[in-house]
Amino acid sequence: MNTLLIANRGEIARRVIRTARRLGWSTVAIHTDLDVGAPHVGEADRAVRVESYLDIDAVVAAARESGAGFVHPGYGFLSERAPFARALAEAGITLVGPSADVMDAMGRKDAARDVAVAAGVPVVPSYDLAGPDATDPASFAYPVLVKAAAGGGGKGMRVVRSASEYDEAFAAAQREARSSFGDDTILIEKYVESGRHIEVQVMGDTHGTVLHFFERDCSTQRRHQKVLEEAPAPTISPDQRTAITSAAVALAQQCGYTGAGTVEFLLDNATGEFYFLEMNTRLQVEHPVTEEVVRVRTDQGRERVDLVELQLRVATGEPLGIDQADVTLEGHAIEARVYAEDSFNGFLPQAGRAGHVSWGADFGSGAPRFGPSLHDAGGRHVRIDHALEPGQDVSTSFDPMLGKVIAWGADRSEALSRLIWALDRVAIMGLTTNTGFLRALADTAEFREATIDTAWLDHHEVEPPSRELARVLAALMLAPSSAEAVDAPTSPWHADGFRLGADPAPVLVRLDETVPVTEDRVGEHAVRWLGGQRLRGGIGSVSAEVDGEHHDATATQVGRTVEVAHRGQRHVFQVPDPFADHGPEVGDGTLLAPMPGTVLAVHVAEGQAVAEGETLGVMEAMKMELALKAPFAGAVTTVGSATGDLVKLGAVLFVVEPADG
Template sequence: MSVEHDAQRKPLFNKILIANRGEIACRVIRTARKLGVKTVAVYSEVDENAMHVKMADEAYCIGPAPSAESYLRVDKIIDVCKRSGAQAVHPGYGFLSENATFARELAKAGIVFIGPPVQAIISMGSKSESKDIMTNAGVPCVPGYHGTNQDSSFLLEQAEKITFPVLIKAVMGGGGKGMKVVHKREDFFDALESAKREAMKSFSDDRVLVEKYIVRPRHVEVQVFGDQHGNVVSLWERDCSVQRRHQKIIEEAPAPGLSEETRADLGAKAVAAAKAVNYEGAGTVEFIYDNDTSKFYFMEMNTRLQVEHPVTEMITKQDLVQWQLEVASGNPLPLQQDEIPRVGHAFEARIYAENPRNNFLPDVGPLLYLSTPEPSENLRIEEGFKAGSKIEVFYDPLISKVVAHGRDRTEALRVLRKALEEYHVVGLSTNIQFLRTLAGNEDFIEGSVETAFIDKHFDALFPPISAPEPELLAQAALFVALRDQPVVNNSTTSPWASLYARRFGSDVYHRIVQFNLEHGEETKPFQVHVYSTDVGRFDVEVEGVDGAPNTKFTSINASLASPTQLSSTIGNQKRTTTIVSQRPPPDVPASHAPNTAERMHIFHSEGQKTTLVIPPPKWLLSLGGEVLEAAAKKGIRAPMPSVVVEVKVNAGDKVKKGQVVVVLESMKTETVLRAERDGVVLSVGCKKGEMVPEGKELVEIDTE
């Protein structure tokens, strides 16, 4: 940038407010700190001790936990701006980031919205209007109905004209909300109703469009940036094809397998799309790339910074949040199109609180233990929560992002796999092990990606859970025995030191550790015998699992290097194993005996986690007879903590297999529960609007 140009450069804001939470709020704060810009955080009552609150220079509570009463309250955010003196608002992504009313109200209050013009938000926020604009701009679009007629029967007629499968999408949608794939006519109305309901909750607008569903698509998107001087550039493309529940979980830049001609065409079409709406700031033009024809079609434009923006930052060596602040301050883009570099390859893996083996349903709860890989020049950890934080049911289940860079795709993927092996979480279910398996899948390594990748490779991505190796079980038992042993004075002057491994009567210390090994819904109990033969030396016998013979280990050296680290030497191999105990809260009553089990989480080869259960004593289980009996009753239960959106049945109703019974919502995503077989509803244990815990019986059905 020339000296003359630099002299004309406008100063950045002195103070900005971040109208968001979690990792994106922390991400914006880091760049603001670097630039000397003060930051103001807002938070709901449950986020009082959140990471973004602690990082900001100032923080203000704006309401209760539900986002509609806090993070979506435009009036409260503007009030905090006035009270704090914030000159501009960075909306992050989600919440109010693509809300034209919010941007308009900020302008009325004299506060800068760090985002695009209001009209661009409106035009690109409407999937029907945006497709008209793109068609006029020469950007190819997917065939479909984008009109205003929302009559259900009419929409079905349009779907039949397009031919199934079709995709129902919320007109104002984004992030997979209000989006349903329909493969056959008889499922259309249920899917339409669900899409409209999700759209209304997420965007206060239940209008939808219907378009052709491409069978083997890829999701390829282009990062664009515009300024107030009419300049627009693209910063290369990203591939975000591998998704679950229509939401991304791993992204990369640049997209693999594209010719340079296609790459240039994508960038040119994205720039044309942005110029068609006089775009300013960060935006993403999303395309569907048809693997069968190598053609691409405009899907939508997200008028905000994307979750996956770090992969673009990695290959361009640019700070896109800094670009946002520069543009919003009235400065031109930092680089022109031919100055934007493309260096190497990058991946981003999203760490979610969810259970991949249970249809990726979200999970909530505390992060009891969190250990992350060490950041480096080629590895970023974008996090918004630390150990002790609680992932709440009210918000998105994204915990953090692991971003890896390499000189080429192979190297970047190797860096990513190693980082995922070193990322350890205890306290709730996460997708870390699934991401490890995905990053090691041969087809993924080859770059053969598509949006149906998970379904297509389901068996390979979800292999059967095998019984742990005897060495692992021996380490778990040693950890328990060492942890529970009384502290011994090992001073050489103490006569007790020589009696460390013995009891009175010359008995060798012998500890029997009882474990339960959980295989899906099946539980297999087994025992491990630990014999202390000398100070720090043990013999261990592991009971065979699945009919295997017992395994004996002799002269094991073992000690606790820390409360979560076992150091041991088994068979001349020295090992350091991370083992984290998850004990039940001290206030769990005896009547809840099934919840009093201790869970041992063992991190071992290549970051794999094995969980063993130490069951409560039999005398305690006997106190919980009524609860155990109730738990044995068959019924439809809540798969995760949720809010009941709709109850479709009443006691006495006859139901058919597959019939919708209850609709739940957790972390902004709807889950439909259906009857597993024909029967009669005996009782309904929930009501609309109720918050229900995981495992609660919602409907009992007599299937006899």
């Protein structure tokens, strides 16, 4: 029996374990102390503790100790580290992925450009920063893109629109690249103002075969971080598809690629030209949309492709066993990445302990080879890849992604409808996620019409879900029904001597504000209860018609805190304490940590005078930097942290006393 160690965590570790188990492989998980109770640890046949997922020596030792002959790196962490691939090879262990030499060639953006040019693949025009032919930044044709040569995931990347911005942006990108990758080499390229991010899934075996599994469109991204992905690309022509997929295969053949990889391109909306961006030498986060739409012709018929299965077969030396003509497309799929972040409050990272967690209702077999699927009697099948369960702690120590919701349809419209339907049913309490943002974004006219380019989210706001509607639905769940009140003399619907000829008195539900509830109205809104359960100190749900529109929601109550998930968005309401002091609050110039994270810089000292809006310090969590600025002119009276400190949510970082005292 083959033994596979998964050098990763979260949903991708669970995803790999499912396929390995189906193929009869034994699986080994690794975990840090923070992950000792994580789902992937319990699902593997064996688990080994490591100090860090980034510790090459520890991961190789774990593979040796467990007798694993193969290591699947997932994505992130060590998945594209050539030293890791070499260390495994030296230990006689097979990496499920390309060789270290291929990683060296394709992992760096500058080296990958050279391979692309040799393969005849078009590349983005760039500027030389060194040597006798170095270009003076003052002569660049702006805008340009400053990006880390060793980077990925949007780190070490800045758009520069004028020569006056160049020095600061270059220094920031270099600093981020040095911190993230240990390499501050920077590339300068033409910046395409309106483009689409098109990437091609390729797979190569050790017998010289390289195939493509068509393309994905990942244009819906924020600050170079993908948000929604889909396959196939909805806006390219058949000729463009042929050209882009052929270029990807040529590039992979040029570098002798084996295993799963993704070749990324930028399609210029203005000219229709496409340019090579980079190659990711691993499985991608968004690989499920490819698995949902690609069919492979076998002796048993046309089957969905399992990219992890192909990775494992290639790692054992087997040929792919299929030709390019055997690979076809069927339907459309869209994926939404669920993150622990507050998208409607500056995209601030979130952490905490998950309370009630539901990724939908009526889980069924759906696509058992990939994991759970969400479906209803209408046949709406949606794949869920996740690693968040009730009571689980979410830390800023790891990537904020909690799971993925992937919808398939016969066409794009049907896939999108199913995705929105599924996101409506995600309810995560205890911490805020971006699910409501994803649902609102997917329902915009721009996404429906496939007009969003790579920069759209950086310049447009998405309308947040209504807090008022969430309050109405919560009040409906908190108020008793007249049927429940028939035998309750204290009920407001129970007839009394003063109301024998009048309408029943409304129930007054207090959720931040008082909401009167009757059988057919909540405040000013006409309502009709369609189904669900009342909230009584635990979990409640409702399907209701509000002002003629159908809504579903879930609610939980712990003490005086009521949380409501409506259209994916978590809303938190406080039931007022009648004995509490409700006097007005006054801002006092105290700056608290808006998220748990690391203090990157402290720019001021106690006693220092500051101007309104002056940056006092910078903190970082989950790939995001946040500048902390003075709320008004005055003097700094408290500096509560130092550079490098790990701070908790709500920690006092600075206190500013106004200039007028």
